[in-house]
Amino acid sequence: MPKVSDAHLAARRDQILAAAARCFARDGFHRTSMQDIVRESGISAGLVYRYFAGKDDMIVAIVTEWHDQRRAPFRADDLIGNYLGLLRSIGDPGRRDDLRLGVQVWAEALRSSQILDLVRSGADGPRADAARALHGMTDLDPDALARVFVAIYQGLVLQTAWDETVDNAAVVDAVAAIVARLLPDSAGEELQ
Amino acid sequence: MPKVSDAHLAARRDQILAAAARCFARDGFHRTSMQDIVRESGISAGLVYRYFAGKDDMIVAIVTEWHDQRRAPFRADDLIGNYLGLLRSIGDPGRRDDLRLGVQVWAEALRSSQILDLVRSGADGPRADAARALHGMTDLDPDALARVFVAIYQGLVLQTAWDETVDNAAVVDAVAAIVARLLPDSAGEELQ
């Protein structure tokens, strides 16, 4: 009976992960010490290790969660609308830490094949979906075009992480206009 | 006191920076120890500290150099040609470490305002130049459009750093086609 509820366990885990995410977003993975996370989470060092085998394990958990939250777009039927919505969400002030964390994850993927696999599995699927959808909508290479759209997303994340004053709406409008000219047929039905 | 030539000093400095760049590209800034750099450079620890005040100073030097090498494009008169050339250079296998280092720098810019300033000063100028040049070439917002082109560059760097098998030529072709449709007037004179 001292065994606490699963909800409590899950909440604790989230508490640690949230604190870790804040730390990682602020200082990067390898300038964040476990003590930092302990302080930020208000949970003792020993307990953190009951939830995560170590720092690396926590990083993997963070990245996994990060990607789980970002799966939706690129998939649905309203591809372009979803994409533009995704771009728009980059401008949400509440997502600042999210963007920063994302950039740290990108860098970490270059060091850790495990992280790279997570990042790729989160990006390759949607990109392939997008490429498939682009078939027939344009005479340009659909795979290349999908890469370009992903690149725009990534670059905008980066620029916004660096500088929150980026005029997101203007960029989204520009991208929408580009899309409209590249895929004129889709404009009527798919643009929001 | 055997005073050595300035050329010798500069060569030493480059030797250290080159070794550091390899280490940083491989392991990131904060998973690279000074010992790693000492080993990789073949230069003693003590001497490294006569060229650089510390690790942070070395990171700044690396980033400064990294941006100095990337200044040219976006400036010249043949803006679009330069841009596409820049994109194309991402596919150069010899630049792999460069791309990886770049991604690490992006992440580090989120931690260090000094690095952020360097990164911004390296990006803002060209982007402003580009925006100015785009004035009159299109009815889209030039600033937003410039951001989009920078984003494409950044995203392509990231995707290529993760996966060297990216079909760079196809992406460059797609971007060229996009540019041609967005800026039809410029096509004749500026596209390579």
Next chain:
Amino acid sequence: MPKVSDAHLAARRDQILAAAARCFARDGFHRTSMQDIVRESGISAGLVYRYFAGKDDMIVAIVTEWHDQRRAPFRADDLIGNYLGLLRSIGDPGRRDDLRLGVQVWAEALRSSQILDLVRSGADGPRADAARALHGMTDLDPDALARVFVAIYQGLVLQTAWDETVDNAAVVDAVAAIVARLLPDSAGEELQ
């Protein structure tokens, strides 16, 4: 408050001690964590502390029990037979952990005066008994001879703990022969 029977309490205690003995025999006292014992015993950490004040207390309990089981020989009237039986028991495969634990106890006795007292009180009495019995049976110094016989026992324990393939029977035969030559009068009546 569900007061349980004394038998239950004793069984619990033995369950913990048996698990601890296995752990200690395998890893030594100070490379065995309380968690190891918790795992091995299947009893919760909290409960372990209701039976033992702490790890040191458990070690004392283990050593006490270990010596209680080893008191018989050297005392009885058939001194030599008992001694040889004791040597023979070292070869019993079922006592492997016992031997290993014994060696750990010997080492621990060098650290803890409490353990040393236990070990000595377990050894000094029998040795004195043996010395007394040897009086008149030999012209050698009885105390020294008793020490030699104890040493043979200890060394054989050690060698067998290290290497279970030791030919115990051959060693016991050799010791019996030595005894027979040293104490010829006793041979007829006392050797098994």
Next chain:
Amino acid sequence: MPKVSDAHLAARRDQILAAAARCFARDGFHRTSMQDIVRESGISAGLVYRYFAGKDDMIVAIVTEWHDQRRAPFRADDLIGNYLGLLRSIGDPGRRDDLRLGVQVWAEALRSSQILDLVRSGADGPRADAARALHGMTDLDPDALARVFVAIYQGLVLQTAWDETVDNAAVVDAVAAIVARLLPDSAGEELQ
């Protein structure tokens, strides 16, 4: 040129090993912290790790050195004299820590196969030599007899480690007398 002499390096290493040996003899391997060794040696933590890869490596070095110092006896032509000299040396007050360390090593050999190999390789050779030499000197099983003599040595080490008041001379005399009766032919030439 800041590279110090090999003699200095060796002296440093010995300084650390000597301090470690004192600590290990006092507290055992796993109750001695690296900080203890740092304090005892007067050498900084970082430097210790330039000489030894870690605690385990230091233990191995200690055990290796310990056995190197104990190789001589059992080998020479004057087997019995050497053996008795070895027993006698156990009583040397200056070797107290040595004995204590030895007992810790015996216990550690049960945990670490690397230590066990060292211990065995230090003991098996001499024992085999002794057994060979005993062939023809007695009608008892030479291998078993060799084991008994080794056991006497080990047991005497243990008893002396526990209690420095053991009357070593009396025990050595007793053992000499036993040897004289078991191996009467050898008495004249080999006993000291």
Next chain:
DNA sequence: AATGAATGAGGATTCATTCAT
């Protein structure tokens, strides 16, 4: 100029023990 030995604070992780349930 150049070396690399030396430092000690700081890093991740484990552990004996306690306590709310």
Next chain:
DNA sequence: TATGAATGAATCCTCATTCAT
């Protein structure tokens, strides 16, 4: 009685940096 979540001091080890040579 019994649980196991929770603690935080202590452990092993690494690292940026300095300094005698």
